[in-house]
Amino acid sequence: MPPLDTPDQKSVAVIGAGWAGLAAAHTLQQKNLRVHVFEQSHTLGGRARKVHSRKLGRTIDNGQHLLIGAYSDTLRLMQELGLDEQENFLRQPLDISTLNQDFRLHLKSTLPAPFDFLQALLWAKGLAFTDKFKLIRALLTLKRQKWRVPQAQTVGNWLKQEKQTPFLYQAFWEPLCIATLNTHVNKACMQLFARVLQHSTDAGKQASNFLIPRVNLSALWAEKLSKAIRFTYGKSIQSLSITPKGYQIDSLDFDAVILATPAEQCAKILATLPNSENQAGFMQALRQFSFNPIMTITLELEKNWQLPLPLYLLKTEHPQQDPGQWLFIRSRFMADTGKSVRPEIAIVISQASEWLEKDKPEIIRLVIGQLARQAPENLPLPAVTAWDIITEKRATFSAEPGLHRLPNATAWPGLYLAGDWTDTGFPGVLEGAVKSGQLAARLLAQNLTS
């Protein structure tokens, strides 16, 4: 039973039910504020949500997501909601391997971080001695610099500066940069990449762990939020009006608001406030982002592909023929939901701009060819019985140097921002979204009660 509202309870509107908005809603509700979430779609989770695949006849995710142990705020939030980690995630030490394991970086050492990572690099399979030496030297230099680099530096420039070999560039740095920043090496912001490297190699023993969700992304925690939080679905908020009490949205009065939509929707909504023209720099910062797509391909197989690991790095030596970057053997980790899990794999293409115009059956043909060529001889790819492709055209903001990322507080009293694009220190990822939602909610609550 939802608790009854008390007359003096302050009320807050959260616009947007992605991970940022929902983390904000949860934090506000815990602070005993009355919370109302407005979401334009009919599903919780935003860019990390469940979708119905007509082609496959079942629920899948809008994109395969991977969390890491360093996502401390996200994991703490899930704990607060009583989530059993083992039931909901496959957690394993960092393990990056190609399908035939001619390249493998497996962190299994008992040394403390970052020495466990450095040892894994020394033992890595498929790297020549020079590669290992240059890679370790580059990471130690970054650590010595306290993971700080010039603000304008791109990952590409840094790789040149650190004299990384062409093999390291192509087999290690490029896949890592694209997977974590969804931005091409030559455009990607080195400072953000350095933070990613810091979080995964130098932030404690379990920070580099992979956590792969076993249930769909909406079921993971969003659907477990308190029943006291009210939701209005299918409502795209276009404007806000200022009232003596605070703000009015859809004829409802609120003391304060958190805008947890992507930046350009925030700009549209804020432009309806009377004094937004006085905030030219702020409004410009909201409109500066460009976005990169991610494509996720789900293949249903005739039978399980008995590969030993849940996740593989795919080789992309021939970019026109090898679209896939990462392979997830979904039937190895998805929880059995009653019906037996169908043999299913997911292939991820980050920074997928060049594949947007391609015919989908052609992409499937290429991916099947790529998997068949790279599969170990004794474990060939089973026949594909069905497929679906989901393209998120605006999956994440392009993580380029010089972005002006805004703080959570705004010049409007009682009005806060949340989203992976705010000044989180992370690229466009789940942990950034959650952190921003929690921070916006804490600032708002402090302000309302002071």
Ligand SMILES: Cc1cc2nc3c(=O)[nH]c(=O)nc-3n(C[C@H](O)[C@H](O)[C@H](O)COP(=O)(O)OP(=O)(O)OC[C@H]3O[C@@H](n4cnc5c(N)ncnc54)[C@H](O)[C@@H]3O)c2cc1C
């Ligand atoms: C395919 C894909 C794969 C990804 N993989 C990973 C990964 O492996 N690991 C990782 O950490 N991150 C990953 N990400 C990034 C991660 O999903 C995002 O960083 C995160 O979901 C962003 O959350 P958010 O709440 O900031 O924004 P959003 O999820 O975009 O939430 C904004 C919400 O606001 C709603 N909205 C917008 N306008 C309005 C309006 N006017 N009125 C009402 N509601 C509105 C939207 O419908 C949406 O629900 C991936 C993203 C995609 C798309």
